[in-house]
Amino acid sequence: xxxxxxxxxxxxxxxxxxxxxxxxxxxxxxxxxxxxxxxxxxxxxxxxxxxxxxxxxxxxxxxxxxxxxxxxxxxxxxxxxxxxxxxxxxxxxxxxxxxxxxxxxxxxxxxxxxxxxxxxxxxxxxxxxxxxxxxxxxxxxxxxxxxxxxxxxxxxxxxxxxxxxxxxxxxxxxxxxxxx
Ligand code: ATP
Ligand code: MG
Numbered sequence: 001x002x003x004x005x006x007x008x009x010x011x012x013x014x015x016x017x018x019x020x021x022x023x024x025x026x027x028x029x030x031x032x033x034x035x036x037x038x039x040x041x042x043x044x045x046x047x048x049x050x051x052x053x054x055x056x057x058x059x060x061x062x063x064x065x066x067x068x069x070x071x072x073x074x075x076x077x078x079x080x081x082x083x084x085x086x087x088x089x090x091x092x093x094x095x096x097x098x099x100x101x102x103x104x105x106x107x108x109x110x111x112x113x114x115x116x117x118x119x120x121x122x123x124x125x126x127x128x129x130x131x132x133x134x135x136x137x138x139x140x141x142x143x144x145x146x147x148x149x150x151x152x153x154x155x156x157x158x159x160x161x162x163x164x165x166x167x168x169x170x171x172x173x174x175x176x177x178x179x180x
Contacts, residue, residue, distance in 0.1 A: 003022045003044075003084060004085045006044065008020070008080050009075075011039070013036040041142070047082045049102075065078045079102070081099050085097060099114070100114055100127070101113040
């Protein structure tokens with residue numbers, strides 16, 4: 001499984017409809033400060049179901065909608081589609097390409113789609129659960145997070161690595177089984 005494409009409109013600084021193609025392997029996004037690099041990773045996190053405006057570096061969810069500039073009017077909605085290659089069927093769904101779409105309006109109303117079919121947030125969470133890519137996964141490490149990991153206590157750090165390695169769920173299950 002790998003990220004193939006991101007289609008953005010109205011999300012943060014992306015007023016213009018923008019498509020970003022990712023190739024298999026490593027992709028680096030470079031650009032001056034404030035040019036929107038982190039907005040791309042915020043977008044990936046958001047389309048995967050992030051519900052916290054704070055972790056998207058905003059005060060409220062509306063802050064992710066393009067707020068306007070000197071030359072452009074604000075937009076009324078933000079929409080993002082993340083297309084994934086699923087040839088290896090890493091995600092448990094019978095498609096070799098999966099697109100996940102999220103749209104939000106200023107009213108706060110959110111819409112979710114999997115392969116253009118309307119769905120619930122819960123379906124998005126379930127699709128990515130245990131895939132290493134979900135909202136709670138450590139596949140996205142934000143700016144400042146590395147420092148946080150390095151400065152945390154060794155026991156806390158261990159939990160982070162166990163969670164990233166996918167060991168935590170087995171440990172939790174083992175504990176539950178032992179209690180029975
Ligand atoms: P750095 O190199 O400093 O990390 P960056 O390339 O990661 O920079 P971002 O943080 O992605 O930059 O982008 C910040 C820019 O996005 C700011 O100019 C900010 O004004 C703009 N921005 C954020 N939210 C919105 C919004 N809702 N509407 C318009 N512009 C926005
Ligand atoms: Mg940044």
